[in-house]
Amino acid sequence: MLFGIVLPQSHIDELRTAVGADGLITGESQLQTYECDGLTNFRVLPGAVVLPRNTGEVQAVVRICARHKIPFVSRGAGTGLSGGALPAAGGVVISLARMNHILDVDIANRYVVVEPGVINSQVTQRVAAQGYFYAPDPSSQSVCTIGGNVAENSGGAHCLKYGFTVTHTLGLEVVLPSGELVQLGSATLDAPGYDLTGVFVGSEGTLGVATKVTLRIVKRPEVVQTLLAAFDSPQAAGQTVSDIIAAGMLPSALEIMDALAIEAAEAAVHAHYPVCGGLLLVELDGPSSEVDVLMGQALEICRNNSAREIRVAQSDAERALVWKGRKAAFAAMGRISPNYIVQDGVIPRTALPSVLSEIDRMASAVNLRVANVFHAGDGNLHPLVLYDRAIEGQEEIALDLSYRILYLCVDCGGSITGEHGVGKEKQEVLGYMFSEPDLQTMQLVRCAFDPDSISNPDKVFPRPRLCADVPGPYTPHPLETAGIAEIF
């Protein structure tokens, strides 16, 4: 844990004026609640946490930060897995938890306007009665917030068909790192000017704070059918996925779990999965006549790839249980291993069989186990590297393996992250995927939004970069530069 940078009392007083005494946290034990997000091996204590109630209070806080060059990190539910909401040491955490209202619902135009602290699944709950849903469904959707989804451009199992958070984000109200308020995009398409909404979504909190989000909602499909097919290996399941896509189908989800992942999910939630080397979940949705025909085709493709057992969920309850096992898979790893690293990489779908074999080989070479859970339809792997921290040196070996898996993804034309973001965890790996000119070009955008690098600084990019950066080994902390704190 990093200690040693404190906010001067005068700045804390200003923050209290901005959000009120009940909106400010400075006590060390309470601050510890905010010292990490879902990536718990990185921990940093913030100088203060503020809980604004509205856009005006967010602006007031950001203006204070801008005036004194205090780094700030905005935060939703803190479920992110890449350390994106990790505080800056001694900086301000802006928790959007109290800005959790759904402001507008327009069914005729299929959009809703929400505050950033609204929980993902609440959006669907709000429009379900009219037959609509909000499509992006990260596994944490019952707790994660829309603001966090916007920051990370979250996906989920169903983005194969429905797209990502950016697909469904029509407009944003954003407090820029200067404290100014801007409207980006709107419920209407193609506003004249640059598509700043498109750039902001997925920028991981480095371009400002979203205070209102206009989201597209989608009509719930007439029928949903879910098929489970058991194969001898994840490679065989992977080949089935390629064949389904090659047949011109666009299922709403195509998920694969390997034997270890099945074992863990069974132990955790008793989803009654068949015991096998590779389990494929296929979900088709749409008008009933179409889904019936396509399900027949999918079953045939599974049989052609020697599926040894095929089940079609017969009720909503059965389907819910299938998904419960899949969505619980990460947390379930605790049942079969004392510690584990959740990784997130993407490969071209056709590389699935060869990459899975290579991951097996790499894991065996260092005597570790890797469980595989993945969104196979879009090649998004979630290798779970299992290890025991109590065994000296094993954590380092596990971390090294997890990064080498990412390099493998890049080497075969993929990406280092499909939905978890770069955050703190992968900022060095970003430099493996993008060249220096690519990164410098991204910095042009960063610096246009945030010239003082105070909005979620030292994240995403491979090393601390400031907009007036000159090459050199040491970049001082913004608080240090501003002369308001020192490192001791």
Next chain:
Amino acid sequence: MSTTTTWTREECLAHLASIAGQEHTKLCGESVAVAAADAQQIAEILRFADASGIAVTPVGSGTKLDWGNPVEAGIRLDLKRMNALREHPWQDMTCTVEAGCNWAAMQAELSRHGQMVALDPLWPEEASVGGVVAANDGGALRLKYGGLRDLIIGMTIVLADGTIAKTGGKVVKNVAGYDLHKLMIGSFGTLGVITEVNFRLHPVEANVRTWTATAKDAAIFAEPLRALLDSQMTPSAVQVRVRKQECALDVRIAALPECMDDYAARLQKIFGQVELSESTENVWQARQELFSTEGAVVLKVSLLPSDVCPVSSELQQWTPREGTEISVLAQAAGLMTVALKSSPDAAIALIQHLRGRLHGSRGSVVALQVPEALRGGLDVWGCDSNALPLMREIKRRFDPNRILNPDRFVGNI
């Protein structure tokens, strides 16, 4: 030469010829036209232009070159030599294509594996990929497949200082780094030169049928259109056409052959008393035809889907009252093309009226194709965004010497 005193036009020609070859460089009116072979040559050309303060206009096939404010460029940077479909890993359903590639040629190649970029831009036989992307063009398929921001997964661009940068990648799901390609889509060549685009692909719509309903007033379509969009059907395109006192609504359905009759029945049920009849694929050319209206200003209107029929109807009513001729093609997703033939004053009055009418719902009106008589008196972009200072700052960072299409875009970016 519009911008520099350092180089004569002939000297500029000679220098560009030394980069791209004599046979690919020529004088073209007041400009020097140069056709680059690759991103490296573009980088060299831009470095030269940037150092010399010479304005550059990137050109694909030139079909939309007059959209936006006019640019007097010293260098016309032609992308036509960069016309290859570089990769088509069809099993991954992605492709990488050079910006100068002809749109229809690209689609023809992709269709060999039954795939397509799911976008229907204007003039596909002439338009280049880079031009379609820079102008963010697209037609009625947007309803089902989204726009370019949903279809482009990566890009290569060259900045004004010659930096060659890649953004995104070749996989559909990817959240590494900023999505700079989203910034480039619709930026009208003001931030960098697009040299390569990576698309996600969809299966070609193999089995398609189109139905059309007709009426005297577009307002009649409001309820069936609402019901259709609120249904569980997923038409690939829906549009409303208005010409004089005739209106039509077209629905395009792509489906498995065995499901088509079921869809036809559902559609007729939704439309109730409004009769549908099967029509030809030609109706989807209607948007393009509006751009051929002699002497008309052609507008891109963005509005809420629920405003599509009411606003179409209002424009229909406007015609006899003002002595103007108005044709409308409204896509159900909330984008409308309006061809307006009238006196300059009446045209400006109508554009101002529309902007006021849509202001509350944050709609917009951009004049894409503007007759010479209207040029001086019309704000073609009508952008009142409070993010304009931020957009200017992005432009300043990307192109500090303002050599890339200066003044062409919103707020004289």
